[in-house]
Structure formats: structure tokens, C-alpha cells
Amino acid sequence: MKKLIFSKSFRVFIACLLILAFAVPATASAGYLGDKLLIGQSMQRGDYLLSQDGRFKAIFQDDGNFVIYKNGSAVWSSNTNKNGITTFTFEQERGKPVIHGYGSKWQTVYQYGYRWGLNPANGKYEYYWGYGFDNVLVFDVTKQVDAWIANTEAWIPGHHGSTLPVNTPGDTLVMQSDGNLVLYNNTLTNEYYPNSGIPVWASNTNGR
Known part of the structure; x- marks a missing residue:
């Protein structure tokens, strides 16, 4: 049996590759975005924001849900x-994070499938495979709608009263270490926030 003999330079090259592979920290994964999402940025499925203390994670999941977790x-x-x-996009036009989806509506369609009813093959009421009318949810892939949006119009009056316009946009979404996911406008200040940005929306999960 012939032995495979590798040159010294080739063995050094392989060793370097192995060192690099094991040296990459876990936090360098493609899904980790830090603790902030800035206006104009977007999140892909599996991307997440992590609070600086590591206890809170806001993740755009594979199922389309955007979820905040506390220690799992x-x-x-x-x-x-x-x-x-x-998609999950921090829209520049509106200054809000938005989850988009296809437009949809229920339609009655005639199709083949597993159904309950009068089986024409034997005249019995039972589950059977056959044609019939079904109500199905049909998606319009040419139309994008807001499946979720950071609703500043509802949040601002309850937090600021009438001192801030309800359509005030944000520019930074932060997963904070107190458990709150907050949308800030960092170009504005007021008497309550003289040295920092003004919150225009929050998940109200601080302290949970």
C-alpha cells in the first residue's frame, strides 16, 4: 500500500486553517447584530439584537415572528x-421598523383534497379524497402590506402626552439591558431627555 506524503508547507497551511476555524468567537455568527438596529438596516431570518448584559435577545425568527426572549x-x-x-426593515421613509408580508384574502376554490362529506363513490358521509369547494387563504405576491410596525401613534400619547407629535420618527432600535426594546429619535431632546435621544416607541417589557 502506498503512503500519502504531504510537504511541510502543506501541513503548515492545514494547521493554520484549523487554528482560524476554532479561533472564531461564537458571537461572530452572521445572526448577531449587536444591541442596536439603525435606520436603513434590515434583519434576515435568524438575525438578533442582544442586550449588553446578554440576558435579552430580540430575534427575527424563521417562522416570521419577531420575539424578545429573557434568558430563553x-x-x-x-x-x-x-x-x-x-422582510424586516427599518424604513427610512417612515422612521420605523416594519415587518412586511404579502397581501392575502380568503377565497373559495374548487380543488382536490382530503375532506369530510358525501363520498360520491359509495354514497356515505365520511372522510375521503376528492374534489370539492374549500375556503383557502390566497397570497398576492405583487402586494406588500405591513404585518407589524412600531406603532408610535399609539405609544407616544401614552408616554409623552401632547408634547410630542405622534408621527415622530425614530432612528435607532435598541435592545436594552432592562428588558425594554426601545425606538429612539437621537436628533431630538426635551426637558425630560436633555442629554439623550427621545423614545418614540417601546415594547414595554422592562422589568419582566
């Missing part, structure tokens, strides 16, 4: 775990 337990979600979800 869910404390808030966008309730968008459904078919037709497409």
Missing part, C-alpha cells in the same frame, strides 16, 4: 408567525 423565555412578540411574511 419569550416575554413579547410581534405575532407575525404566519405564512406570507417577507
Whole structure:
């Protein structure tokens, strides 16, 4: 049997590759975005924001849901775990993070499938495979709608009263170490926030 003999330079090259492979830290994964999402940026499925203390994670999941976890337990979600979800974008035009989805509506269609009813083959009421009318959810892939949006119009009046316009945009989304996911406008200040940005929306999960 012939032996395979590798040159010294080739063995050094392989050793360097192995060192690099094991030297990459776990936090360098493609899904980790730090603790902030800035205006104009987007999240892909599996991307997440992690609070600086590491206890809170806001992740855009594979099922389309945007969820905040505290030490692995869910404390808030966008309730968008459904078919037709497409993208998570921090829109520049509106200054808000938005989860988009395809437009959809229920339609009655005639199709082949597993159904309950009168089986024409034997005249019995039973489950059978056959044609019939079904109500199905049909997606319009040419139309994008807001499946979820950071609703500043509802949040600002409850937090700021009438001192801040309800359509004030944000520019930075932060997963904070107190458990709150907060949308800030860092170009504005007021008497309550003289040295920092003004919050225009939050998940209200601090202290949970």
C-alpha cells in the first residue's frame, strides 16, 4: 500500500486553517447584530439584537415572528408567525421598523383534497379524497402590506402626552439591558431627555 506524503508547507497551511476555524468567537455568527438596529438596516431570518448584559435577545425568527426572549423565555412578540411574511426593515421613509408580508384574502376554490362529506363513490358521509369547494387563504405576491410596525401613534400619547407629535420618527432600535426594546429619535431632546435621544416607541417589557 502506498503512503500519502504531504510537504511541510502543506501541513503548515492545514494547521493554520484549523487554528482560524476554532479561533472564531461564537458571537461572530452572521445572526448577531449587536444591541442596536439603525435606520436603513434590515434583519434576515435568524438575525438578533442582544442586550449588553446578554440576558435579552430580540430575534427575527424563521417562522416570521419577531420575539424578545429573557434568558430563553419569550416575554413579547410581534405575532407575525404566519405564512406570507417577507422582510424586516427599518424604513427610512417612515422612521420605523416594519415587518412586511404579502397581501392575502380568503377565497373559495374548487380543488382536490382530503375532506369530510358525501363520498360520491359509495354514497356515505365520511372522510375521503376528492374534489370539492374549500375556503383557502390566497397570497398576492405583487402586494406588500405591513404585518407589524412600531406603532408610535399609539405609544407616544401614552408616554409623552401632547408634547410630542405622534408621527415622530425614530432612528435607532435598541435592545436594552432592562428588558425594554426601545425606538429612539437621537436628533431630538426635551426637558425630560436633555442629554439623550427621545423614545418614540417601546415594547414595554422592562422589568419582566
